[in-house]
Amino acid sequence: MTDTFGKTLRSFRLKADVGLRELGRLINKSPGYLSDMELDNVPPPSEDVILKIAAALGVNKKALLTAASKMDPELSSYVVHEPEAADFLRMAKEKEFDREDWDKLSQLAELANLGKAKKDSE
Numbered sequence: 001m002t003d004t005f006g007k008t009l010r011s012f013r014l015k016a017d018v019g020l021r022e023l024g025r026l027i028n029k030s031p032g033y034l035s036d037m038e039l040d041n042v043p044p045p046s047e048d049v050i051l052k053i054a055a056a057l058g059v060n061k062k063a064l065l066t067a068a069s070k071m072d073p074e075l076s077s078y079v080v081h082e083p084e085a086a087d088f089l090r091m092a093k094e095k096e097f098d099r100e101d102w103d104k105l106s107q108l109a110e111l112a113n114l115g116k117a118k119k120d121s122e
Contacts, residue, residue: 005067005069008064009067012063018056018057027056028052
């Protein structure tokens with residue numbers, strides 16, 4: 001079973017050796033609210049708050065966003081501005097892509113040298 005957002009947050013915070021008061025100060029939230037988050041007494045915060053937490057703890061934002069069942073705002077913005085990306089994701093959902101499918105697709109994209117960033121760096 002996947003850990004809850006609260007358990008994931010607590011684990012990252014303890015590994016970073018950051019107290020509730022210090023984290024609260026860094027992200028402008030009360031230690032009590034953070035404690036409630038860690039105990040899963042409140043729902044996960046907004047994406048923006050999660051990004052602040054990840055930065056303050058020096059952890060990968062993906063793990064916290066995933067634990068909260070939230071999407072990275074950068075990705076949301078990209079999908080909004082690239083309608084084909086949304087169409088592709090709908091198709092992947094309909095076909096029930098799994099982790100293996102996504103891994104293969106990533107490998108194919110690398111092999112085909114897809115994307116402007118890849119082409120511009122050469």
